[in-house]
Amino acid sequence: MKIIDLLHQRPTLSFEIFPPKNHDGDISSIYNTIDELAKLKPDFISVTYGAGGSTTENTVEIASKIKNDYNIEAVAHLSCIDATPKQLTRIINSLKTNNIENILALRGDYPKGYDPVNAPHYYKYASELNEFISKNYPDTFCLSGACYPEVHQDAVSLEEDLQALKKKVDAGAEYLITQIFFDNNYYYRLVREARIRGINVPIIAGIMPATNSKSLLNIAKLSGCNIPYNLSAMIERFKNNPYAMKEVGLNYATYQIIDLITNGVDGIHLYTMNKPEIAKEILLRTNNIFAEFIND
Numbered sequence: 001m002k003i004i005d006l007l008h009q010r011p012t013l014s015f016e017i018f019p020p021k022n023h024d025g026d027i028s029s030i031y032n033t034i035d036e037l038a039k040l041k042p043d044f045i046s047v048t049y050g051a052g053g054s055t056t057e058n059t060v061e062i063a064s065k066i067k068n069d070y071n072i073e074a075v076a077h078l079s080c081i082d083a084t085p086k087q088l089t090r091i092i093n094s095l096k097t098n099n100i101e102n103i104l105a106l107r108g109d110y111p112k113g114y115d116p117v118n119a120p121h122y123y124k125y126a127s128e129l130n131e132f133i134s135k136n137y138p139d140t141f142c143l144s145g146a147c148y149p150e151v152h153q154d155a156v157s158l159e160e161d162l163q164a165l166k167k168k169v170d171a172g173a174e175y176l177i178t179q180i181f182f183d184n185n186y187y188y189r190l191v192r193e194a195r196i197r198g199i200n201v202p203i204i205a206g207i208m209p210a211t212n213s214k215s216l217l218n219i220a221k222l223s224g225c226n227i228p229y230n231l232s233a234m235i236e237r238f239k240n241n242p243y244a245m246k247e248v249g250l251n252y253a254t255y256q257i258i259d260l261i262t263n264g265v266d267g268i269h270l271y272t273m274n275k276p277e278i279a280k281e282i283l284l285r286t287n288n289i290f291a292e293f294i295n296d
């Protein structure tokens, strides 16, 4: 099933996982994670993609299992920076053969040591990957893209970022998933400004329950997202107590989700960090909120 058809029915609930990075190449631990996530009955699970190397194959393998063994819709992430048309064709053919109908088409993070100005490349932006897939695989995949409530780090302004986002949607992205944010006002601003510019596709909110102060600060730094004063005060107060920090992270994410659903969000995408217990805790706190829509 194509995710856009689910999004037309109700706010979706989805999870993001990443292929485990084990030195011996064994990825079997991810199936314990998926076993637990599957019990929570998400609308879809997305699998991240690391450019180059064996992890690209792992994305296809894990997404295929989610779709064909667990019977849950899978979204395979795919990035184009550093890729050749031949490599992309091989991976996309493999997704098609494995019945994967949904691709999150990304530029991707620059690989270590990558020189974005001088390195030879076929593709510079995610919109070009959307064009490649739309042209070579018409009506085969439901494509989606990433978007940034607090503006992508390479963009000089919100306006420039939104113009780029419009190109991505015009090139085939049927819905968008946001980068993490801890202040819902940035999400509401993105939706408002996108609509003004004719970007009318569903925008799913990416939420990360931040249950560990160190990783929270690290991820906020890497993704360039702000930590609101009330959250940073809680982190400062409880950072040395992992149990209290866990409660802070779970309750903060729960509040964000309830506020977003109250205000008509198109979907919630949980960055699970491969920790099913975190997703489970969030669902315990929001089950009745999501049930409202299922019973409608």
Ligand code: FAD
Pocket: 047, 048, 049, 050, 051, 077, 078, 079, 105, 106, 107, 108, 109, 110, 124, 125, 126, 127, 146, 147, 152, 153, 154, 155, 160, 161, 162, 164, 165, 167, 168, 177, 178, 179, 180, 206
């Ligand atoms: P783009 O949409 O190409 O945008 C990149 C920059 O270029 C932006 O500043 C944009 O404003 C600008 N731009 C875009 N198009 C144009 C244009 N036509 N003209 C001028 N400027 C333009 N990374 C991974 O490596 N693997 C993953 O699995 C992965 N999953 C992700 C999932 C989500 C939900 C999100 C939000 C991010 C994910 N990322 C992943 C990170 C992402 O690859 C990086 O944020 C990357 O830096 C940008 O990717 P993009 O697809 O948004 O790029």
